[in-house]
Amino acid sequence: MQVLKVRCRKVLLLIVVKSISVGFQINTSFKSFAYSFELWYSSLKQIEGHFGSGVATYFKYFRWMFIMNFLISIVALLFVVFPQLLFENFTTLTAISKNIWFNWEVKRSTNNDTFKINDLFTAEGYFTDTILFYGHYTNGTIKLISTQEYSMPYAYFFTTVCVYIASFIVLSLRMAKSYRKSFIETQDGLKNNFAHKIFCGWDYSVATEKAANLKVSALFHELKELLSESLETVQNTSCLQQFYTKVIQTICNIIIIFLLGGTGCVLWLLLKENTIPMNKSSANVGIIIAIVINIIMWLFPIAFSFIVHYEDYKHPRAALYITLLRTFLLKIVLVGTFLGFWLKHSTKQKCWETAIGQHIFRLILFDFFFSVVLASFVNAVCYLIYKNVWKGIGTPTFDIARYTLQLLYNQTLFWVGFYFSPLLAVVVVLKLWVSWYIYRTCTLKFCEPYSKSWKAAQTQTLFLILSFLSLLLVIITLGYIVVDVEASKCGPLRNYSFMYELILKGIFQLEQHNVFWKVLMYVTKPGAVALILLAMCVAVYYLRAKTLAQKEL
Numbered sequence: 351m352q353v354l355k356v357r358c359r360k361v362l363l364l365i366v367v368k369s370i371s372v373g374f375q376i377n378t379s380f381k382s383f384a385y386s387f388e389l390w391y392s393s394l395k396q397i398e399g400h401f402g403s404g405v406a407t408y409f410k411y412f413r414w415m416f417i418m419n420f421l422i423s424i425v426a427l428l429f430v431v432f433p434q435l436l437f438e439n440f441t442t443l444t445a446i447s448k449n450i451w452f453n454w455e456v457k458r459s460t461n462n463d464t465f466k467i468n469d470l471f472t473a474e475g476y477f478t479d480t481i482l483f484y485g486h487y488t489n490g491t492i493k494l495i496s497t498q499e500y501s502m503p504y505a506y507f508f509t510t511v512c513v514y515i516a517s518f519i520v521l522s523l524r525m526a527k528s529y530r531k532s533f534i535e536t537q538d539g540l541k542n543n544f545a546h547k548i549f550c551g552w553d554y555s556v557a558t559e560k561a562a563n564l565k566v567s568a569l570f571h572e573l574k575e576l577l578s579e580s581l582e583t584v585q586n587t588s589c590l591q592q593f594y595t596k597v598i599q600t601i602c603n604i605i606i607i608f609l610l611g612g613t614g615c616v617l618w619l620l621l622k623e624n625t626i627p628m629n630k631s632s633a634n635v636g637i638i639i640a641i642v643i644n645i646i647m648w649l650f651p652i653a654f655s656f657i658v659h660y661e662d663y664k665h666p667r668a669a670l671y672i673t674l675l676r677t678f679l680l681k682i683v684l685v686g687t688f689l690g691f692w693l694k695h696s697t698k699q700k701c702w703e704t705a706i707g708q709h710i711f712r713l714i715l716f717d718f719f720f721s722v723v724l725a726s727f728v729n730a731v732c733y734l735i736y737k738n739v740w741k742g743i744g745t746p747t748f749d750i751a752r753y754t755l756q757l758l759y760n761q762t763l764f765w766v767g768f769y770f771s772p773l774l775a776v777v778v779v780l781k782l783w784v785s786w787y788i789y790r791t792c793t794l795k796f797c798e799p800y801s802k803s804w805k806a807a808q809t810q811t812l813f814l815i816l817s818f819l820s821l822l823l824v825i826i827t828l829g830y831i832v833v834d835v836e837a838s839k840c841g842p843l844r845n846y847s848f849m850y851e852l853i854l855k856g857i858f859q860l861e862q863h864n865v866f867w868k869v870l871m872y873v874t875k876p877g878a879v880a881l882i883l884l885a886m887c888v889a890v891y892y893l894r895a896k897t898l899a900q901k902e903l
Contacts, residue, residue: 389417390413394406394410397794401748405750408757410810415761419782423775426509426773426775426776429505433492433505437488437490437492438481472636473711473715478704481773484703484770484840484841488502489845503842503843503845514768521817521818525811599661605657606657606679610679610680613680613684614686614687617683620638636708639712640709640712644717651677654751655749670750673751678816678819681755681820682823684759685766689706700839701838701839704770704841707767707774710763710767714760715777722789726788729746730795732745733795758813760782761817762821765824766824766828826879832849
């Protein structure tokens with residue numbers, strides 16, 4: 351009897367273990383099945399297996415930007431573009447029976463310009479008065495069903511505002527999460543990294559030989575990265591060598607400052623030529639400006655990567671961060687000079703909002719030709735020369751700093767131009783979709799991994815921080831435009847002298863003698879905003895210092 355009980359217990363235990371095992375296998379299989387539907391999942395695994403976490407971090411950042419822009423494009427189409435198309439092409443008539451709520455009467459387009467091929471590159475001519483740009487949108491309302499009305503001014507303004515606020519919140523939360531994971535949770539160091547990677551790093555849901563080989567390659571690169579960081583030693587350098595390194599770094603920084611300042615001056619002069627009525631059309635000058643800006647954005651990061659090699663940084667991550675920062679400053683100079691010029695000369699344009707949208711469209715379009723098509727073509731040519739002609743040229747390497755700032759530059763242009771061109775979201779989504787496959791093919795076919803492995807766990811956090819700063823600067827600039835720049839007599843807000851009057855006069859029905867109006871105008875002045883931001887920075891610093899002090903106790 352006792353033996354029978356023991357056998358029954360063993361059988362029950364075996365059944366429980368098998369059920370747990372089957373449940374675990376079902377769970378892992380379900381996760382693997384879900385991951386198979388993840389956007390570009392196999393491509394990311396392939397890139398990570400060949401190039402390690404550094405390059406894979408860029409492509410994950412790229413995918414996240416694409417998804418965010420795709421969602422923004424859907425919102426813009428639903429709440430701004432489609433209602434405008436309804437307003438242009440249909441008018442509601444009185445109901446003719448109980449079963450018919452309304453009828454539609456087709457209208458003809460009022461755009462009398464003929465389409466030309468060069469309009470695709472200039473965004474002028476035929477496209478000036480289309481749904482692509484701000485000036486085309488109506489300031490009327492659309493009566494859909496019975497007494498239901500859809501106000502285009504309110505829809506346009508609040509849709510764009512909600513998109514900026516939602517992007518800011520999502521980016522802030524993602525940046526905070528990445529910062530906590532990369533810096534706060536790992537500030538005391540991670541223990542038993544090698545044991546975790548060796549004994550717990552394998553993915554048991556891998557079912558094919560190709561996927562297994564990629565996983566082995568990815569684990570190999572991760573172990574190389576961990577070993578590279580763990581074996582780093584502090585090199586004892588002489589005082590003379592340290593002094594020489596500091597002098598070289600100072601000289602390089604001075605050169606960078608002069609390059610950035612000269613770039614801003616040259617761009618301002620080129621933009622000034624666009625406001626002078628000469629025999630050249632504004633479209634031709636706009637193309638010249640777009641080409642010059644994109645040449646600068648293409649060549650200067652290469653120069654920055656070349657300069658940083660002579661500054662003798664001990665770790666490739668430090669060189670990457672320095673190059674990222676310099677290229678980020680270059681982007682701020684270019685976009686800031688561009689916006690500053692147009693805001694200063696906004697009164698000289700009949701519809702300056704549309705003019706800004708056209709310039710942004712040209713910059714994004716030519717950025718695709720230079721940073722995606724031309725750069726990939728150059729990499730392919732260099733690879734073919736290396737394979738067939740001259741080994742000394744070397745195979746191209748994936749420059750994370752240059753590609754990241756190109757993506758960030760494209761995203762900043764989109765954030766600037768979205769208010770002036772809602773359909774720009776669709777253009778950017780199409781551009782990113784094509785760019786992904788070009789970059790993936792070029793990277794896997796023509797580029798080689800870095801000769802020195804390094805773990806880029808904190809690199810994605812830096813990408814998100816730079817994106818957050820870009821969006822913050824764009825929101826501040828657009829806030830200044832809404833409050834302090836006079837609106838032109840076109841677009842959905844043509845009935846208001848300033849854009850903010852849509853909220854105060856249109857919704858709250860406030861007048862200038864109102865006390866709340868005066869307080870709001872005082873708070874939104876640049877000096878008051880600067881004091882608020884300064885107070886927030888001081889509060890953050892105080893809380894951080896307080897946290898560190900409590901931790902030491």
